[in-house]
Amino acid sequence: MKKVSLDTNAYSALITGDITVLDALGEATEVYLSIFVIGELYYGFSNGYNEEKNRTVLNKFLKKPTVKIIHTTMETAEIYGRLKINLKKKGTPVPINDLWIAAHAIETGSFLLTYDSHFKTIPEVLLY
Numbered sequence: 001m002k003k004v005s006l007d008t009n010a011y012s013a014l015i016t017g018d019i020t021v022l023d024a025l026g027e028a029t030e031v032y033l034s035i036f037v038i039g040e041l042y043y044g045f046s047n048g049y050n051e052e053k054n055r056t057v058l059n060k061f062l063k064k065p066t067v068k069i070i071h072t073t074m075e076t077a078e079i080y081g082r083l084k085i086n087l088k089k090k091g092t093p094v095p096i097n098d099l100w101i102a103a104h105a106i107e108t109g110s111f112l113l114t115y116d117s118h119f120k121t122i123p124e125v126l127l128y
Contacts, residue, residue: 002029003029003031004025004030004110004112004128005032005108005112005113006021006033007037007119011061012044024113030068030110032108033068034070035069038058042055076100076104084099087099087121111126114127
């Protein structure tokens, strides 16, 4: 069973037909999308030219049986706090939303598919 979480840029790459993302999803039994990724996508949609079309495509993707939206729980908050203090001590900050996305990936035990290299500074994150 392979679980994959998509970062915002991985979802965007999927929409453009990126083969790496397509292959990862083809192997996945579960696909997770953090509520923070969805928030970033909505921001991008609102800032672009095809908001309605992009929302329609996202909603269709979210209805797939293997896709699950991950909401924030007390466990997510605990993981987030631990990650943030550890990164602060190491002097390797990560954008706030990406810390939440990392916490969700850790919480679900999924591999995070991302094109952001700063996730490499978080040892607990399983990168795809």
